[in-house]
Amino acid sequence: MYEILDESxxxxxxxxxxxxxxxxxxxxxxxTIHPKSDLxxxxxxxIGNFVLSPKINLKYLGLKALTYVVQQDPKLALQHQMTIIExxxxxxxxxxxxxxxxxxxxxxxxNVTVIIEKMLDFLRISxxxxxxxxxxxxxxxxxxxxxxxxxxxxxxxxxxxxLGGDLLQPDIPNSFLKLLSEGFDSVEEDKKLRLFAVNSYxxxxxxxxxxxxxxxxxxxxxxxxxxxxLREDLEPDVTVRLLAKLLDMKxxxxxxxxxxxxxxxxxCPGGAALALVHNxxxxxxxxxxxxxxxxxxxxQILSQDSELQxxxxxxxxxxxxxxxxxxxxFLDGFVSEALAAGAAPYKPPHQRQEELSRxxxxxxxxxxxxxxxxxxxxSITDRQSPTLLSISSGxxxxxxxxSHKGSSTVLKLDGxxxxxxxxxxxxxxxxxxxxxxxxxxxxxxxxxxxxDNNASNSQTPTPTPTPECDQEKQQLASSLFVGLASQSSVCxxxxxxxxxxxxxxxxxxxxxxxxxxxxxxxxxDGSDNLLYKNLLDSPDLDVSPPEQTPGLAAPNGSxxxxxxxxxxxxxxxxxxxIRDERVTAQASPHDDPxxxxxxxxxxxxxxxxxxxxxSNLTPxxxxxxxxxxxxxxxxxxxxxxxxxxxxxxxxxxxxxRLQVDSEELEVSCVSDCPSEELQSHSVxxxxxxxxxxxPSVDFDLFAAVSWQPPAGSPLTTQFSYRLSLTTFIRALRLxxxxxxxxxxxxxxxxKQNLTLIHDxxxxxxxxxxxxxxKLQLHVVEVIGVEAIVACCLQQDQPCxxxxxxxxxxxxxxxxxxxxxxxxCLLYCCQRALQEL
Amino acid sequence: MIKFVLMVNQQGQTRLSKYxxxxxxxxxxxxxxxxxxxCLSRGKHQCSFVEYKxxxxxxxxxxxxxxxxxxxxxxxxxxxxxxxxxxxxxxDKYFSRVSELxxxxxxxxxxxxxxxxxxxxxxxxxxxxxxLAPLIAIDKMADG
Numbered sequence: 001m002y003e004i005l006d007e008s009x010x011x012x013x014x015x016x017x018x019x020x021x022x023x024x025x026x027x028x029x030x031x032t033i034h035p036k037s038d039l040x041x042x043x044x045x046x047i048g049n050f051v052l053s054p055k056i057n058l059k060y061l062g063l064k065a066l067t068y069v070v071q072q073d074p075k076l077a078l079q080h081q082m083t084i085i086e087x088x089x090x091x092x093x094x095x096x097x098x099x100x101x102x103x104x105x106x107x108x109x110x111n112v113t114v115i116i117e118k119m120l121d122f123l124r125i126s127x128x129x130x131x132x133x134x135x136x137x138x139x140x141x142x143x144x145x146x147x148x149x150x151x152x153x154x155x156x157x158x159x160x161x162x163l164g165g166d167l168l169q170p171d172i173p174n175s176f177l178k179l180l181s182e183g184f185d186s187v188e189e190d191k192k193l194r195l196f197a198v199n200s201y202x203x204x205x206x207x208x209x210x211x212x213x214x215x216x217x218x219x220x221x222x223x224x225x226x227x228x229x230l231r232e233d234l235e236p237d238v239t240v241r242l243l244a245k246l247l248d249m250k251x252x253x254x255x256x257x258x259x260x261x262x263x264x265x266x267x268c269p270g271g272a273a274l275a276l277v278h279n280x281x282x283x284x285x286x287x288x289x290x291x292x293x294x295x296x297x298x299x300q301i302l303s304q305d306s307e308l309q310x311x312x313x314x315x316x317x318x319x320x321x322x323x324x325x326x327x328x329x330f331l332d333g334f335v336s337e338a339l340a341a342g343a344a345p346y347k348p349p350h351q352r353q354e355e356l357s358r359x360x361x362x363x364x365x366x367x368x369x370x371x372x373x374x375x376x377x378x379s380i381t382d383r384q385s386p387t388l389l390s391i392s393s394g395x396x397x398x399x400x401x402x403s404h405k406g407s408s409t410v411l412k413l414d415g416x417x418x419x420x421x422x423x424x425x426x427x428x429x430x431x432x433x434x435x436x437x438x439x440x441x442x443x444x445x446x447x448x449x450x451x452d453n454n455a456s457n458s459q460t461p462t463p464t465p466t467p468e469c470d471q472e473k474q475q476l477a478s479s480l481f482v483g484l485a486s487q488s489s490v491c492x493x494x495x496x497x498x499x500x501x502x503x504x505x506x507x508x509x510x511x512x513x514x515x516x517x518x519x520x521x522x523x524x525d526g527s528d529n530l531l532y533k534n535l536l537d538s539p540d541l542d543v544s545p546p547e548q549t550p551g552l553a554a555p556n557g558s559x560x561x562x563x564x565x566x567x568x569x570x571x572x573x574x575x576x577x578i579r580d581e582r583v584t585a586q587a588s589p590h591d592d593p594x595x596x597x598x599x600x601x602x603x604x605x606x607x608x609x610x611x612x613x614x615s616n617l618t619p620x621x622x623x624x625x626x627x628x629x630x631x632x633x634x635x636x637x638x639x640x641x642x643x644x645x646x647x648x649x650x651x652x653x654x655x656x657r658l659q660v661d662s663e664e665l666e667v668s669c670v671s672d673c674p675s676e677e678l679q680s681h682s683v684x685x686x687x688x689x690x691x692x693x694x695p696s697v698d699f700d701l702f703a704a705v706s707w708q709p710p711a712g713s714p715l716t717t718q719f720s721y722r723l724s725l726t727t728f729i730r731a732l733r734l735x736x737x738x739x740x741x742x743x744x745x746x747x748x749x750x751k752q753n754l755t756l757i758h759d760x761x762x763x764x765x766x767x768x769x770x771x772x773x774k775l776q777l778h779v780v781e782v783i784g785v786e787a788i789v790a791c792c793l794q795q796d797q798p799c800x801x802x803x804x805x806x807x808x809x810x811x812x813x814x815x816x817x818x819x820x821x822x823x824c825l826l827y828c829c830q831r832a833l834q835e836l
Numbered sequence: 837m838i839k840f841v842l843m844v845n846q847q848g849q850t851r852l853s854k855y856x857x858x859x860x861x862x863x864x865x866x867x868x869x870x871x872x873x874x875c876l877s878r879g880k881h882q883c884s885f886v887e888y889k890x891x892x893x894x895x896x897x898x899x900x901x902x903x904x905x906x907x908x909x910x911x912x913x914x915x916x917x918x919x920x921x922x923x924x925x926x927x928d929k930y931f932s933r934v935s936e937l938x939x940x941x942x943x944x945x946x947x948x949x950x951x952x953x954x955x956x957x958x959x960x961x962x963x964x965x966x967x968l969a970p971l972i973a974i975d976k977m978a979d980g
Contacts, residue, residue: 017914
């Protein structure tokens, strides 16, 4: 390395800036590495050239290099001292600064005064904060190290403080004070030093003290407070007054004021300027600054008690360590008193932390650890089989111990029997056998009640089910889904609204003949009846004034009989009584042409259909000798709408056309009505297959019939027909295994709490029975307090239901692949059960 | 390391600025203004190295344009001084007799050159031909 450096030094004789830069680096390097004398000499020579160069940049560089040099060998600087001196007075501040930097490094006892003087001169003209801070630090350092005598030192420090102002690094005054307090080895020296300090400060304070920087003032206060007693001829009174003057100055910061008060506290004993002290402490004891308040209080108390003051603030032992009783035993009395009075005992921080984490306010425990409780509750929403669910939820309902064993992220399956596998129910015949009994509340029965209550009750299609719900989730679910169900019927209602009013009036006149002919009533509400009036949209109503039939029991009874007879075997037996009953019903005081037609119409049912049970024949309207009525027949897998158009006039009617359609149903014509002409007193029968496109609680069919009387223009009339969902529901016979498999596969589900029918020993059975009857659901199995039920909407749209008796309610969970089906079906169940 | 490079004209308008350490945009403007004022107020016979706050500014005047480089204390000021000279010579070579307008209208080329020379606050290339090689290649592609 030395060779290289040597070489570089030699080569760099060219007159180029960059060579100089290189030389500089070389020199820097030489003086940084292990010294080698001839290299050092060569480098020094080089530097000398730099400094002497007229080019100012080189000069700068030279000076900078010299700082390295003199650290090693101060003598080398001597050669160039004249240059350096010149540089000191150089007009360029940068050069000056650099020189000062250099001088800083060559300071010793002899030249310290001069150097510091130069530095202070520079400080006075310097405007740059950085420079100031820098230099002030340097001066302080030098002064401390090389101070020739006390006075000079104090003077210098004073200058430093006043020049440095508040930009001083805090350690400068601190170290100064420390120096003063620690002092030198000789006590005499100490005393002299302090005395001098005191003297100078007194004179300063007596002069104009408003321009002194805060730090300086603080230093003054401290010194005076501590050491003014050293000056015998100085009355503490005077000092206190001087200090008080400081307090009144506006420029004093509150920090300074604190220092002042402290100093006054120290000066107090001996009754110095009591009145003044008193005044001051009064003023400041109500100050908003807590530090000031504290000091003022101290002043007040200690000024009155000189003994205490002597103990607290010993005059000459300020540097001795104070012994502190860290257990604060003197407060023991106070503490025990407080505890006796009922105060809470002290809680160490770690205990406080524990309690905080335990409190309910904020659970800071990470989720992974507190899983078990939440697991069992959210397992409800998982696609688990109902039996597993019920068992686990039973567990959670019963015991609070579900959360046992803390941190497991896996479901606790001990004690849970494995019943359901991937493929469905695992054939471990365990307590999962109970007679499935589902009660289908017949919508007809509901219609009964509705019929009874007419339009008054249940206008609100939302029988809000349960006042009490144990699980909040169920509550939420119920409130949500109730709203849903009501939605559908509301809008259905809405459609009929415009015609509502008109027929209201009619009802009063035309009583309840329409009521009689409630077939499978709209399970919605009593306004069903009014709806049927809508069907009679022609103002000239030929229907004879209806009267209250002897209760609606009769047709309902017939309906019941119908509903019971879902089994095809029984149908034929049923139909005659139906007819008879209907006849009886209608053989009430009015001579209803429909009534007389009725039996004849049913005779007109096509052969295959007549074998099946069918709904009541609804007279749809009757106008100008044309009567239209309809009924629907439930077959195994479909529903057939049969429309009878009977010509009760004496002339034939031509061009009969019938068109039926619906939004949610798909209507396909099986046999159309004859379109040429309808003979008098003959009946045309039209059949339509109805299939559900989209499930809904009630389905509306809109139809239009047009015909042409012999002498007249073509007429068209529209009517509507309503069917409920229950018409389309069929029982779905499944085995439990199949049920299990299907359950897991379906995605749309609904949950609700329904009312239980609490008659007899077995409320579950009774409820299921009602549902079964009314809704044609098939109970697959009854297991203890639970039952599984299946049904299907037409051929391919099954819906599975899981019921559980719980806290006096029937918790029902439906699942189906069809989106709206669970909701609608649930609604039907709800209505069915409510209308009992 | 080099903290920033500025090219400022005598009216105080910054023609180019490149920072090698993150400085907030608002502070940049202030910094540039102060730096320029420092340099403008200095005479010809004064040192080119200005101590500013806790770092140094090395500046050089070329006609109406000042090139100011801010460096930390560890840098050799004279070498930075020469770097500025080198940079201007490269610009001169590329633009053939560079003027302030050239810099204004071909700022991207100037930036490319500067990037070739200084990266991450340190000098990486000083050879003129090597610095200009990529730029010339780009120009050839643009033309051809």
